Amino acid sequence: MVTKVSLETGPVYPGAMSAQQQDMAFDVFAAFCPSREVFAELADKWSLLILASLYRVGEQRFSELQRSVSGVSRKMLTQSVRTLERDGLVRRTVHPEVPPRVVYDLLPLGRGLAERVATIGDWVEQNGHAVIAARCGFDEARSGGETGS
Amino acid sequence: MVTKVSLETGPVYPGAMSAQQQDMAFDVFAAFCPSREVFAELADKWSLLILASLYRVGEQRFSELQRSVSGVSRKMLTQSVRTLERDGLVRRTVHPEVPPRVVYDLLPLGRGLAERVATIGDWVEQNGHAVIAARCGFDEARSGGETGS
DNA sequence: TCGAGCTGGTTACCAATATAGACCAGGTCT
DNA sequence: AGACCTGGTCTATATTGGTAACCAGCTCGA
Numbered sequence: 001m002v003t004k005v006s007l008e009t010g011p012v013y014p015g016a017m018s019a020q021q022q023d024m025a026f027d028v029f030a031a032f033c034p035s036r037e038v039f040a041e042l043a044d045k046w047s048l049l050i051l052a053s054l055y056r057v058g059e060q061r062f063s064e065l066q067r068s069v070s071g072v073s074r075k076m077l078t079q080s081v082r083t084l085e086r087d088g089l090v091r092r093t094v095h096p097e098v099p100p101r102v103v104y105d106l107l108p109l110g111r112g113l114a115e116r117v118a119t120i121g122d123w124v125e126q127n128g129h130a131v132i133a134a135r136c137g138f139d140e141a142r143s144g145g146e147t148g149s
Numbered sequence: 150m151v152t153k154v155s156l157e158t159g160p161v162y163p164g165a166m167s168a169q170q171q172d173m174a175f176d177v178f179a180a181f182c183p184s185r186e187v188f189a190e191l192a193d194k195w196s197l198l199i200l201a202s203l204y205r206v207g208e209q210r211f212s213e214l215q216r217s218v219s220g221v222s223r224k225m226l227t228q229s230v231r232t233l234e235r236d237g238l239v240r241r242t243v244h245p246e247v248p249p250r251v252v253y254d255l256l257p258l259g260r261g262l263a264e265r266v267a268t269i270g271d272w273v274e275q276n277g278h279a280v281i282a283a284r285c286g287f288d289e290a291r292s293g294g295e296t297g298s
Numbered sequence: 299t300c301g302a303g304c305t306g307g308t309t310a311c312c313a314a315t316a317t318a319g320a321c322c323a324g325g326t327c328t
Numbered sequence: 329a330g331a332c333c334t335g336g337t338c339t340a341t342a343t344t345g346g347t348a349a350c351c352a353g354c355t356c357g358a
Contacts, residue, residue: 026277028198029201029218035274042269049178061305061306070178074306098354098355099304100307100354113273124187124188128183128184223319224337224338226336243335250335
């Protein structure tokens with residue numbers, strides 16, 4: 001009865017079971033669950049920002065994306081969008097013009113995720129000040145509290 | 150005064166605005182916006198998993214957390230919870246017993262974020278199979294497509 | 299005709315970061 | 329006494345990220 005997701009690490013993931021029933025068996029908290037791997041792959045700032053940007057702005061070409069996700073290097077941008085493309089979240093369209101034009105946009109699958117990611121971006125923009133305040137408090141308490149001793 | 154968050158991070162920040170209205174001024178997409186820093190700090194797999202775990206399971210002690218977020222090293226766990234604590238998202242309570250017992254739980258601020266993060270975890274668990282399928286397709290197309298030369 | 303430049307992307311290299319795993323304190327149990 | 333529990337830190341090594349030069353293919357300027 002190995003009906004559930006096998007937690008057998010990496011090597012194989014035999015598409016052994018029908019995709020429908022394993023939905024619930026995925027567990028991001030399990031180190032060797034494939035969903036963890038997916039999660040880990042997405043959980044970096046560039047991937048998340050790219051998704052959020054594509055969600056907010058819509059399709060963008062490589063250089064636009066690099067501008068809108070400011071601070072990302074070409075290398076990381078390439079790498080991240082490639083991963084997102086591979087994961088079926090983003091579509092990469094090459095227009096064989098000169099100079100070349102490559103456009104990225106969200107696939108339906110990716111939009112569902114991007115939507116959620118965007119809410120995190122929103123949260124940070126709305127609560128960033130609170131976080132920063134907490135941070136100051138923490139740092140103060142730390143350095144300030146060490147007076148005695 | 151200078152009640153506002155110091156935006157003086159990098160190159161200019163358009164705004165000398167009061168803290169209230171600048172809520173909206175935070176922009177995670179801007180490389181030097183403080184909110185970007187906050188975002189970047191949170192956008193790693195361990196922090197997100199910890200938040201999600203605390204949200205789903207509730208308060209947990211160090212070792213429980215390490216077990217529930219399986220795969221995390223003690224060092225990364227320590228470091229991540231410390232950051233979350235500093236950011237005012239998580240509370241760390243030390244019970245000076247023997248052996249020591251340290252409990253972590255979400256503060257209200259953190260709960261708001263954790264909630265959103267958890268939805269991403271859910272998404273991954275629900276759509277992981279689609280991602281994995283896409284991935285296989287992509288890899289196949291790639292290696293398979295390179296038959297001729 | 300030759301060379302510079304645009305776009306998207308890759309590669310090599312180096313510094314920073316993550317990770318595993320040993321180790322520590324300080325108490326309890328046997 | 330010695331092994332063991334806990335939360336946590338330190339260290340050595342692997343992995344990652346950024347920098348920046350380079351590539352391809354074409355256009356434009358001189």
